[in-house]
Amino acid sequence: MSFVLKYHCYLLSLMLLLPALCYSQDFLCSRATYYGSPDCLGTPTGACGFGEYGRTVNDANVAGVSRLFKNGTGCGGCYQVRCKVPQLCTDDGVNVVVTDYGEGDNTDFILSPRAYTKLATQDKSAELFAHGVVEVEYRRIPCRFSGYNLKFKVHEHSKYPNYLAIVILYAAGQNEIQAVEFWQEDCKEWRGMRRAYGAVFDVANPPYGDINLRFQVSGRMGMTWVVANNAIPSDWKVGVAYDSQIQLT
Incomplete structure (x- = not known):
């Protein structure tokens, strides 16, 4: 009886130890x-x-x-x-x-x-x-990209000026991009871009002129919005990555 009790105690200890190892x-x-x-x-x-x-x-x-x-x-x-x-x-x-x-x-x-x-x-x-x-x-x-700010790349699927798709590169820290919005000047409001797939966000008929963006970040500090003024120039080019001057941490 004593042996059986010790055996069960050993198995229990092992079961508790294995998750700790993993x-x-x-x-x-x-x-x-x-x-x-x-x-x-x-x-x-x-x-x-x-x-x-x-x-x-x-x-x-x-x-x-x-x-x-x-x-x-x-x-x-x-x-x-x-x-x-x-x-x-x-x-x-x-x-x-x-x-x-x-x-x-x-x-x-x-x-x-x-x-x-x-x-x-x-x-x-x-x-x-x-x-x-x-x-x-x-x-x-945390992601670390020495010498790089966060960049907005105009995706190759974009068609100037009627369709804009972007992907965010060099997002440092332990952050995840949850959403992206652009500023609609005539309506004075932020409007959401669609997550087309993966990390690609897009919008049909983007506003004319330089485009202000903001993106929602979730990380160690919780959920927050980060604004990037003039993130995409009015004469944006397909395949070009534009420097935001923003450093996420």
Whole structure:
């Protein structure tokens, strides 16, 4: 009887310990894999709509996510990911930027080959790639883009002057863009832009002249609106990213 009681106590202690191992220091347990890319960079056709930025931002240490995509508000989020394969994985793992949507084998992260390589210790990346899918732990971290202000890029789908689509780049900190609005001068009011897909917001028949924007940010400080005056010039060009002079933290 004493042995049975001790055995049950051991199992209970183990059950209580396992979640602590997975959720310690703000890390959550999951799985990660990688996608094929001949140049080891990201993809320009990602679901966030980042284009070339999504291929090369953060030195191409990028990822597609599923549950963390959040209908597009998760685009641009930064995470520390580290794998848990003994003798193969580094202690720090890799810091990635979310630039795409992707579903794997019960994975939260589909990493670019460059990012997946950084999970491994020196000379062990080939062995890690052979696993295909690995157990990982991850946590949200602030995005840091040294030397860059937040930018508004006129998306390639835009048609001057009748249709404007934008995507916000270099959103630093632990922030998520929830909504974007433009100032309608003749009505003296802010009007919402549609989230077309991912991180792309659009509007038909945008106002003439320089366009003032404001965007709703959710982060550590809660929900707030940030105004960017003259964010888009009157003669805006497709594919150009305009500097906002704004630094999110």
